Amino acid sequence: MKSFIKIIAVFVIVLTCSSCVDKQKRQVQYMADTDMYTPVGYETYGETADGEASVRKPVEGTIARGQVPYDYPDSQTGYEAARDSLRSPLKIQLPTDSIAQVSKKDMDNGKYLYGIYCAACHGDKGDGQGSLAQNGKILGVPNYKDRDITEGSIYHVLMYGKGIMGSHSSQINAKERWQITHYVEELRADLLK
Numbered sequence: 770m771k772s773f774i775k776i777i778a779v780f781v782i783v784l785t786c787s788s789c790v791d792k793q794k795r796q797v798q799y800m801a802d803t804d805m806y807t808p809v810g811y812e813t814y815g816e817t818a819d820g821e822a823s824v825r826k827p828v829e830g831t832i833a834r835g836q837v838p839y840d841y842p843d844s845q846t847g848y849e850a851a852r853d854s855l856r857s858p859l860k861i862q863l864p865t866d867s868i869a870q871v872s873k874k875d876m877d878n879g880k881y882l883y884g885i886y887c888a889a890c891h892g893d894k895g896d897g898q899g900s901l902a903q904n905g906k907i908l909g910v911p912n913y914k915d916r917d918i919t920e921g922s923i924y925h926v927l928m929y930g931k932g933i934m935g936s937h938s939s940q941i942n943a944k945e946r947w948q949i950t951h952y953v954e955e956l957r958a959d960l961l962k
């Protein structure tokens with residue numbers, strides 16, 4: 770009888786212990802800290818064991834996909850430089866054209882975007898009589914014909930803003946900025962007639 774109790778006792782102990790062990794997991798690891806078994810988890814911009822950053826900085830001069838570099842600084846000199854020398858990449862000159870022109874598609878999109886982003890202040894015609902100017906919410910919106918602006922300066926102002934006009938560089942991409950720029954030039958030419 771005594772030996773029977775012993776057997777039961779051993780059985781219970783073995784059962785209790787073995788049920789706690791997860792058989793799916795490796796229980797003993799030799800050389801656990803080498804990266805042969807487990808990869809070392811690095812923080813993305815943290816330090817590696819040899820003190821280097823785990824993610825290397827991109828090579829100097831690297832630009833993000835789709836990013837268009839803009840070299841004119843946000844200053845009066847930058848404004849003047851852009852006004853005098855920045856030229857649109859959208860103008861094309863066909864053998865049949867006497868001057869370089871902007872395609873109708875680009876112009877149409879410029880008009881469409883102008884209606885969304887600019888007309889509330891500048892007015893549909895560019896005369897400074899947008900609804901926000903008329904109801905006095907935004908003051909000092911100029912008539913385009915009163916400003917000595919070029920395609921370069923218009924683009925520059927879209928990049929950085931001017932006075933209380935904010936930058937539009939995050940809402941519209943480089944191509945769209947040029948499309949709007951050409952539409953503004955067209956409005957200005959009509960106002961000057």
Ligand code: HEC
Nearest residue numbers: 886887890907909910911916922923926931932933934937
């Ligand atoms: C919130 C109102 C507002 C919006 C929206 C706005 N503007 Fe302006 N804009 C102004 C004001 C005010 C000025 C005058 C800034 C100054 O000279 O101090 C101005 C000035 C300008 C000038 C003349 C800058 C110069 O060199 O003298 C241009 C060109 C221009 N805006 C184009 C645009 C275009 C294109 C859009 C749309 C993408 C736009 N603006 C959106 C308010 C606005």
